[in-house]
Amino acid sequence: MHKLLCGVDIGGTKCATALVDTNGKIVDKINTCAHVDLNEDGLVKLVAGQIKELFSRNNLQESDVEGIGIGCAGHIRFKDGVIITTSNLKGFKNYPLRDKMQAYFKIPVILDNDANAQAFGAFKFGAGKGYTDMVFLTISTGIGAGIIINNKLYRGVTGTAGEFGHTIIEPNSDLTCSCGNKGCIMAHACGMALPYLYKKKINEGKVSKLNLPSNFNISKLSGQILKKGLDMDDPVSKEIISDSAYYVGLGIYNIFQTLNPPLVVLGGGLTNWGDFYLDKIKATFRELARDMIFDPMDIVISNIGADAGVIGAAALTIE
Numbered sequence: 001m002h003k004l005l006c007g008v009d010i011g012g013t014k015c016a017t018a019l020v021d022t023n024g025k026i027v028d029k030i031n032t033c034a035h036v037d038l039n040e041d042g043l044v045k046l047v048a049g050q051i052k053e054l055f056s057r058n059n060l061q062e063s064d065v066e067g068i069g070i071g072c073a074g075h076i077r078f079k080d081g082v083i084i085t086t087s088n089l090k091g092f093k094n095y096p097l098r099d100k101m102q103a104y105f106k107i108p109v110i111l112d113n114d115a116n117a118q119a120f121g122a123f124k125f126g127a128g129k130g131y132t133d134m135v136f137l138t139i140s141t142g143i144g145a146g147i148i149i150n151n152k153l154y155r156g157v158t159g160t161a162g163e164f165g166h167t168i169i170e171p172n173s174d175l176t177c178s179c180g181n182k183g184c185i186m187a188h189a190c191g192m193a194l195p196y197l198y199k200k201k202i203n204e205g206k207v208s209k210l211n212l213p214s215n216f217n218i219s220k221l222s223g224q225i226l227k228k229g230l231d232m233d234d235p236v237s238k239e240i241i242s243d244s245a246y247y248v249g250l251g252i253y254n255i256f257q258t259l260n261p262p263l264v265v266l267g268g269g270l271t272n273w274g275d276f277y278l279d280k281i282k283a284t285f286r287e288l289a290r291d292m293i294f295d296p297m298d299i300v301i302s303n304i305g306a307d308a309g310v311i312g313a314a315a316l317t318i319e
């Protein structure tokens, strides 16, 4: 019998812990939001308890499980298993999460950035199956990437390779990113940017069919709301989605010129914008790459779905 894998996806609002089989299917899962109010050690204790709960209710010994993979947003020093910083949770500055969790278990614990985890999940169990190299982009509240070269994640000297969201695509932009620089792709093309982009269109005199209530808090303008706009043919929603897609297409062009991968997989919430979004991304890429494409490079939306984070974290145990 193949051993099961255990994954933990620590997000800013939700924390998921799951047992996953070697085909990438969830066997059992616990979701919690209780981690948000806990301090660092409290979070580790909560998650360790949930992992043990999953083991016991599935009649598993620790030795029936390959290892525990943890995906967490933020800058992770991979070789030391340390969270350098994360904007998703309070605290966690230079916090040795891996070793703190390891103290509860004998099987190996691996900590990596959530985009790397999702990338490896897509590589092992999703669109990346059969490839040896690919790049994964997650486009949701922020933008991150995971780079797979020769069947392994490429992490760089610190472990922060793939911080693609902070690559600069408009140096003269008036949009400041969460990192403090102007014109990062994240400032132009992710969930965080949408309220600003919407306000800008309205200030330019564009009229939206979205009919948002007059007391609507624009900072809550989400990808889902714009998806509704897209479905009702709202010109403002379509322009924002199209502008975002342009920057993602441009970013993929830069990735293509840097790494020449055979495959780019897109994940994250904003990919729910579907074909309208993907077609514009591909068109931008093709326009820029023109006659420099000598072999096919596929750009596809990930097929793993809502559990991509925790499935990816579990996949880290078999890298």
Ligand SMILES: [Zn+2]
Binding pocket: 165, 166, 167, 177, 178, 179, 180, 181, 184, 186
């Ligand atoms: Zn930035």
